[in-house]
Amino acid sequence: MSCAQDMTPRRCLERVSLMANERVAEGVGLAVFAAPGVARDIRSGQFVHLRIAEGASFILRRPFSVHRAAGDRIEVLYQVLGVGTRALSLAERGAEMDLIGPLGTGWSIPEGVAHALLVCGGLGAAPLGMLAEELAGRGVAVSVAQGAPTAERLVARELFSAAARRHEIATDDGSAGQRGFVTLRSEALMDADAPDVVYTCGPEPMQRIVAAQAARRGIACQVSLERLMACGVGACLSCVVSTVHGQRRACVDGPVFDAAEILWDRDESPEHEG
Amino acid sequence: MSCAQDMTPRRCLERVSLMANERVAEGVGLAVFAAPGVARDIRSGQFVHLRIAEGASFILRRPFSVHRAAGDRIEVLYQVLGVGTRALSLAERGAEMDLIGPLGTGWSIPEGVAHALLVCGGLGAAPLGMLAEELAGRGVAVSVAQGAPTAERLVARELFSAAARRHEIATDDGSAGQRGFVTLRSEALMDADAPDVVYTCGPEPMQRIVAAQAARRGIACQVSLERLMACGVGACLSCVVSTVHGQRRACVDGPVFDAAEILWDRDESPEHEG
Amino acid sequence: MSHDVDMRVRIGSLELRNPVMTASGTFGSGREYADFVDLALLGAVVTKGVGLEPWPGNPAPRIAETDSGMLNSIGLQNPGVEAFCAADLAWLRTQDVPVVVNVIGHTVAEYAAVAARLSREDGVDALEVNISCPNVDEGGMAFGTSCAAAAEVTRAVREVTTLPVIVKLSPNVGEIAPIARAVTDEGADAVSLINTLLGMAIDTRTFRTVLARGVGGLSGPAIKPVALRMVWEVASAVAVPIIGMGGIMTGEDAAEFMLAGASAVAVGTANFVDPTATTKVADGLRRFCAERGIAAVRELTGAART
Amino acid sequence: MSHDVDMRVRIGSLELRNPVMTASGTFGSGREYADFVDLALLGAVVTKGVGLEPWPGNPAPRIAETDSGMLNSIGLQNPGVEAFCAADLAWLRTQDVPVVVNVIGHTVAEYAAVAARLSREDGVDALEVNISCPNVDEGGMAFGTSCAAAAEVTRAVREVTTLPVIVKLSPNVGEIAPIARAVTDEGADAVSLINTLLGMAIDTRTFRTVLARGVGGLSGPAIKPVALRMVWEVASAVAVPIIGMGGIMTGEDAAEFMLAGASAVAVGTANFVDPTATTKVADGLRRFCAERGIAAVRELTGAART
Numbered sequence A, B: 001m002s003c004a005q006d007m008t009p010r011r012c013l014e015r016v017s018l019m020a021n022e023r024v025a026e027g028v029g030l031a032v033f034a035a036p037g038v039a040r041d042i043r044s045g046q047f048v049h050l051r052i053a054e055g056a057s058f059i060l061r062r063p064f065s066v067h068r069a070a071g072d073r074i075e076v077l078y079q080v081l082g083v084g085t086r087a088l089s090l091a092e093r094g095a096e097m098d099l100i101g102p103l104g105t106g107w108s109i110p111e112g113v114a115h116a117l118l119v120c121g122g123l124g125a126a127p128l129g130m131l132a133e134e135l136a137g138r139g140v141a142v143s144v145a146q147g148a149p150t151a152e153r154l155v156a157r158e159l160f161s162a163a164a165r166r167h168e169i170a171t172d173d174g175s176a177g178q179r180g181f182v183t184l185r186s187e188a189l190m191d192a193d194a195p196d197v198v199y200t201c202g203p204e205p206m207q208r209i210v211a212a213q214a215a216r217r218g219i220a221c222q223v224s225l226e227r228l229m230a231c232g233v234g235a236c237l238s239c240v241v242s243t244v245h246g247q248r249r250a251c252v253d254g255p256v257f258d259a260a261e262i263l264w265d266r267d268e269s270p271e272h273e274g
Numbered sequence C, D: 001m002s003h004d005v006d007m008r009v010r011i012g013s014l015e016l017r018n019p020v021m022t023a024s025g026t027f028g029s030g031r032e033y034a035d036f037v038d039l040a041l042l043g044a045v046v047t048k049g050v051g052l053e054p055w056p057g058n059p060a061p062r063i064a065e066t067d068s069g070m071l072n073s074i075g076l077q078n079p080g081v082e083a084f085c086a087a088d089l090a091w092l093r094t095q096d097v098p099v100v101v102n103v104i105g106h107t108v109a110e111y112a113a114v115a116a117r118l119s120r121e122d123g124v125d126a127l128e129v130n131i132s133c134p135n136v137d138e139g140g141m142a143f144g145t146s147c148a149a150a151a152e153v154t155r156a157v158r159e160v161t162t163l164p165v166i167v168k169l170s171p172n173v174g175e176i177a178p179i180a181r182a183v184t185d186e187g188a189d190a191v192s193l194i195n196t197l198l199g200m201a202i203d204t205r206t207f208r209t210v211l212a213r214g215v216g217g218l219s220g221p222a223i224k225p226v227a228l229r230m231v232w233e234v235a236s237a238v239a240v241p242i243i244g245m246g247g248i249m250t251g252e253d254a255a256e257f258m259l260a261g262a263s264a265v266a267v268g269t270a271n272f273v274d275p276t277a278t279t280k281v282a283d284g285l286r287r288f289c290a291e292r293g294i295a296a297v298r299e300l301t302g303a304a305r306t
């Protein structure tokens, strides 16, 4: 680990080993890494940049939010999409990898928040895990609106149920919770709970709707955006997000942004399906 | 397995699984594969073209002689040199790979052979294993001259000792057998035993000397040459050997050649160290 | 395959069963792979380069492995057109597959002579004029890197044959579109691209180039992005069909080339990785279409947008 | 390290502690990597491209992964030379490392203006004139693919600065040696190569190019063979030092480039793979020499033979 300890959280390159790796939902795995450096310093909403395989024909790292951190361990909740996440899903206990972290801005918890609403779609649940526990630990009332295509693809249900006072679910096919989009539940919860702040992560079109719902009610809203990333540390300018302040880098100026700053639809986010 | 059985040995692409893989000498491993198709058809001196890893940054197959074949299994004796053999050395029991085989000409055993001399240097022992057992099984008197840098790098000692009437060893440092080159032993054995045929495999300069020793005595000599190979099936012309008949392909016209046909020193063999 | 996909494509007057051909020099004359591949399942077999007289090729080592690719400097070793007709072509004629012969020459006159000779034979369905081999000093790439020379070779071949003429282009140029225009202006029925990129590797143990000749041609997945870009550029420059190649390993790769503008594709280095690569690519391409409800594979050609 | 290896190399009047530099655009201004790398261990930091005014760069997506490589179409996003001097350069001045600024322009006059402006600043040790970016429509590669334009830019920069001038060459040319000669004839003190190869990738789900701009620049191990070949060609064409780059991941890769003719090397894409790549390459190169009893790393330069 080439991580200096002379100042507050610096990013380090940390050799980590896989302690557990299991399927937790349809096409979703949970990887637990022994990563003492990052586990100590990470804040909710930050991410790590993981090198899944050496000697493979794919060379770039993959960014993953830290879902939870406890002791010297971090948990990563990942969806199996392409060559990298497939390789991760096949990695076995004891496998060694390395990662860079903690990276990015993380969620900010404004002073005096009494009630927070977390809105997640699909794997958007990943970066909201630590936040839910942290808010609950601070005595903030937490509501969660969670969406997924079907019940089998809901993740982190127990975590949210334990941390939240209200945990409402929407699925596209109605196999759990309300049938329909999670934005129906988020809107209802904004009206019901009048939260001080809304945190959201998920497909960008969903985040945009949630941001608009919050804006209409004058509620502060933070979004977490995904971009293709090469360096993860602010050097390569591959991960830009169009904002009212110009092009910002999702890896260092984000991934968490104040929703009011985002110029939606200027960029293509990686989930787009044309 | 896409191997047709309508005619005598066709080459097939066979999915194989690793049954055992262990270090047997310094820098040398022995891999045992369940490979029923190849195990059935292989003849001594032939080789297989192994795809060690999928998704790796190296893409070509690696050629390996079949050291022994028994039942549905084949044994490959390999020296750890570069990225491919390193990956092979890390593969665990149960790993799946695929190979093409049986490939190449194999050793030929002339009618009426009573006494054969096998001369091997280093991993040149690999393709001579099956041959030694086959000759012994046919009642041919077998002598083996075996060389290596040190005792720790001698391979297949037991196999040769069991199959051969005489098994003489030379090591560069004298840590086993005579100190010096194996070509001292091969010359002595040619004179002592007057073999009908000499089979040799090892570094090309050594094979050349052995071929000359045999030629001077009028003894038939077969050599097994290594070349860099892409296709392994005769299509790409990367593996050419300069012979009195022109350029021949080591993968289909060889790797075993009549020593008298070889134009030595026209080509660079892959072991060259400049 | 549940959906039925029309896999036929046309390259000039040549109708292919499916768009998957072999790349010259990587499949011998087809015979070498006959244990692994039912040739009747291929769009066409493209032979290795055939010259007027035998060519000896380059000294060994002739290949080197590189990350996601390989270098070769085979140097167009071949037995000459007479031996080719007597052996390889005679065998290929017995097979149920269109045959494209890759034509090489040291001079324009040699290209024409080989083309003329082949045009008199049965069982040759098209000629691929190779003006892009980076592995020989005279002949080969020199003809493919200038518009004038490329045009001259094409004209000379066109004059002596009525077979479809495919000209194989070199990627070792600043701009490939002008070369493509130059050869189609002279009557090329199609262009194929890319041949290999000039590259080299050095053995850090010996301080010598890995290839005896020094430089060689880079092929395999490493070059796919360059090949796709060139197919895309040529597709917007000429109207004739394009045969795309460079690093194709899967049906999806083939689809990428067709989307970029190719009407057919060729599989090269992948044969060395998997001797059944050609038919796997063809199957994969069919599946690609079937899964998307695409009725005819030719609909893919040029369908990509920025 | 048991043996002591003299790692110093000279690029014109510039003396470097060791031959390992950063490749422009892949290391920010060095600050972004300061958590991982002690900059004092590097030969030099080469900054991202700096223009006269701010450049917005290209729309996203700006990168795509390919086999053993990646495509980028960042498009030279930069805040302009004034902001660069005020922020990045001010910070870099406080660091114990030579600074090379990568200079870009839409016009010859802009290149000259940026060069002149930077020459008035403390803490700039050399200029790298980028005539080879494939990711912008005007400026960039257009200057690097014709001898006349390359010469003109070099001359204009040469006239306004006494700093060492390094010209960064494009691989997207038929022959690179003439371009190298053209810029050294105009007084370039060194050349650096290669910039990225033009490539593209297509998303087979969406039928759209992965990069918003369509094409982009290919970098990483995939292009190393092409880069080595071009360094080899340029080394036999010009007498000035060469800074070699393209896919360097390890000290051995760096040694390959030096053996092919480079006096120094730059590490680009590898930084993304491993943020400590630069120092690992420098350590590896030192070890490479030590293990072979090579007293000075500069002995490697041009030592390869066929």
Ligand SMILES: Cc1cc2nc3c(=O)[nH]c(=O)nc-3n(C[C@H](O)[C@H](O)[C@H](O)COP(=O)(O)OP(=O)(O)OC[C@H]3O[C@@H](n4cnc5c(N)ncnc54)[C@H](O)[C@@H]3O)c2cc1C
Pocket (backbone or CB within 6 Å): A047, A060, A061, A062, A063, A064, A065, A066, A076, A077, A078, A079, A080, A081, A082, A083, A084, A085, A086, A123, A126, A127, A225, A226, A227, A228, A229, A255, A270, A271, D065
């Ligand atoms: C800050 C951040 C946090 C993330 N957190 C999580 C998480 O906690 N759990 C999770 O499952 N996923 C997360 N993602 C998305 C995750 O990085 C991608 O799913 C993953 O990189 C896909 O890799 P692949 O090799 O399987 O896919 P491929 O499609 O084979 O990857 C090809 C290239 O595209 C990039 N890429 C592909 N999809 C995405 C994407 N959606 N976002 C960014 N890059 C992408 C890859 O990194 C790679 O460079 C996060 C992304 C970002 C930017």
Ligand SMILES: Cc1cc2nc3c(=O)[nH]c(=O)nc-3n(C[C@H](O)[C@H](O)[C@H](O)COP(=O)(O)OP(=O)(O)OC[C@H]3O[C@@H](n4cnc5c(N)ncnc54)[C@H](O)[C@@H]3O)c2cc1C
Pocket (backbone or CB within 6 Å): B047, B060, B061, B062, B063, B064, B065, B066, B076, B077, B078, B079, B080, B081, B082, B083, B084, B085, B086, B123, B126, B127, B225, B226, B227, B228, B229, B255, B270, B271, C065
């Ligand atoms: C017919 C034949 C039979 C062989 N039998 C054996 C055997 O039984 N046991 C054994 O240990 N080795 C054998 N070899 C050599 C073996 O193929 C190489 O050691 C192996 O390919 C090295 O791969 P690598 O990835 O570790 O080395 P790398 O140097 O990383 O390989 C790079 C490239 O060079 C090729 N290469 C490197 N060294 C050799 C070599 N000596 N011969 C041929 N190609 C080489 C590789 O195949 C690959 O294409 C045989 C070679 C041939 C041609």
Ligand SMILES: Cc1cc2nc3c(=O)[nH]c(=O)nc-3n(C[C@H](O)[C@H](O)[C@H](O)COP(=O)(O)O)c2cc1C
Pocket (backbone or CB within 6 Å): B230, B236, C023, C024, C025, C026, C048, C049, C072, C074, C076, C102, C130, C133, C168, C194, C195, C196, C218, C219, C220, C221, C223, C245, C246, C247, C248, C266, C267, C268, C269, C270
């Ligand atoms: C070993 C080898 C030999 C080749 N020989 C020829 C040839 O004789 N004629 C030709 O036009 N192209 C030849 N090529 C180029 C291929 O046909 C093809 O254009 C190139 O390899 C790119 O495709 P790939 O990446 O799928 O291999 C050869 C390529 C290789 C690897």
Ligand SMILES: Cc1cc2nc3c(=O)[nH]c(=O)nc-3n(C[C@H](O)[C@H](O)[C@H](O)COP(=O)(O)O)c2cc1C
Pocket (backbone or CB within 6 Å): A230, A236, D023, D024, D025, D026, D048, D049, D072, D074, D076, D102, D130, D133, D168, D194, D195, D196, D218, D219, D220, D221, D223, D245, D246, D247, D248, D266, D267, D268, D269, D270
């Ligand atoms: C993301 C990215 C941005 C780049 N930006 C620049 C640039 O601003 N100026 C420049 O001269 N080269 C730029 N390059 C090219 C690199 O400096 C280098 O020439 C090329 O990437 C090859 O080296 P590599 O394979 O080690 O990355 C960039 C490359 C990448 C990958």
Ligand code: FES
Pocket (backbone or CB within 6 Å): A228, A229, A230, A231, A232, A233, A234, A235, A236, A237, A238, A239, A240, A249, A250, A251, A252
């Ligand atoms: S990923 Fe490189 S700047 Fe964000």
Ligand code: FES
Pocket (backbone or CB within 6 Å): B228, B229, B230, B231, B232, B233, B234, B235, B236, B237, B238, B239, B240, B249, B250, B251, B252
């Ligand atoms: S390896 Fe291809 S012909 Fe021998």
